Amino acid sequence: MNSCASEARVRRVVTALVVCLSTGLAGCSTLPGQGPSASDVAGTAQSAPNEHYDGYLVTRLDSRVAGILARKNGASFHGRFADHRPAPSQVIGVGDALLVTIWEAAAGGLFSSPVIDRASPGSHTATIPEQVVARDGSVTVPYAGRIQVAGLTPPEVERRVVKALSGKAIEPQVLVTISRNLSNSATVAGEVTQGARVPLSSRGDRILDVVATAGGIRSPVHETFITLTRGGRSATVPMQVLLTSPEENIFVWPGDTLTLTRSPQSFTAFGASGRNALVTFDALGISLEEAVAKAGGLLEYQADPSGVFLLRSETAETVRAIDPSYPIAPGVDRINVVYRVDMRDTNTYFLARQVRVENKDIVYIATAPINDLQKILQLVQMTASPAATARTLAN
Secondary structure, three states: OHHHHHHHHHHHHHHHHHHHHHOOOOOOOOOOOOOOOHHHHHHOOOOOOOOOOOOEEEEEOOHHHHHHHHOOOOOOHHHHOOOOOOOOOOOOOOOOEEEEEEEOOOOOOOOOOOOOEOOEOOOOEEEEEEEEOOOOOEEEEOOOEEEEOOOOOHHHHHHHHHHHHEOOEOOOEEEEEEEEOOOOEEEEEEOEOOOEEEEOOOOOOEHHHHHHHOOOEOOOHHHEEEEEEEOOEEEEEEHHHHHHOHHHOOEOOOOOEEEEEEOOEEEEEEEOEOOOOEEEEOOOOEEHHHHHHHOOOEOOOOEEEEEEEEEEEEEHHHHHHHOOOOOOOOOOOEEEEEEEEOOOOHHHHHHHHHOEEOOOOEEEEEEOHHHHHHHHHHHHHHHHHHHHHHHHHHO
């Protein structure tokens, strides 16, 4: 009696599973899996963001989309800062320290000692003690008064002092030197051996020159980024780019700030891949092709080759280029985008080589539909086994 009841129960379960199979597994929404299927990801895309702007755009990765992504402008010092020449001639600024030396043509003048005898002709020169340029941009020169020096070069200051001493000193000549140059310097901070204010030479110093003067970087090159801030504008570039692209190693200007930060780059791999993990990569980035390989590739018999997805947040400008009809609410500058990659198409492999994976991207590989069928058959076997065992024992 119990055996008959068990067999009836098995028949009911099998019948239910067959119905489930006949409807394309639509009713089997509770089967265990590694994430949403390809149809789940593409099918739930909203045509427009809702009031909380939490929608996303799904687009197929084809040659047009790959071209748009390949043309995305990465951060560039050369592109961000238009003037690539060395800084203008060094000028004196507030806080700089100056030494002023004055010569006269004959003894007995304001800055020379009198002739005592033929063996001692006297001194025709005098050096004024070091002075710091005051907040009003001036220094004091004896018999010349306050001289405005801020914003001038040393030769321009020399001419001003000579003019002020004319008629007072004997054919004066003046030499002005900057003994401590604070205004013609750049600040280096962050992941450097010794953060400091680095004086800039008159020949011009490039970014790597200034970083080397500060002792070099402390963090690994492939994890280091440099941010250059100048006049309210800034750009961030990987250190590796400066080492491999000489045009990015631009001249540093007075007042610039260089901030070096350590920022390991990574993407997250999910789904039917050989690795479900946080995967790191160099600051120069990797291609989508390399990212899939780093994630362990597509698992045989489990992965859906038509359901490889790259998920990221894109700028509104990029989304408009991909799909001009996609509605973007006012004030929204970032939109979530899902790129669908069909690895069954040979051409897709070449496209995946063009597309760069960015920091914090997600690479998701969907489970193949046949894998759900295998799970159902396993459930059938697990359900039927106890009844078969009971029938064997009864006989």
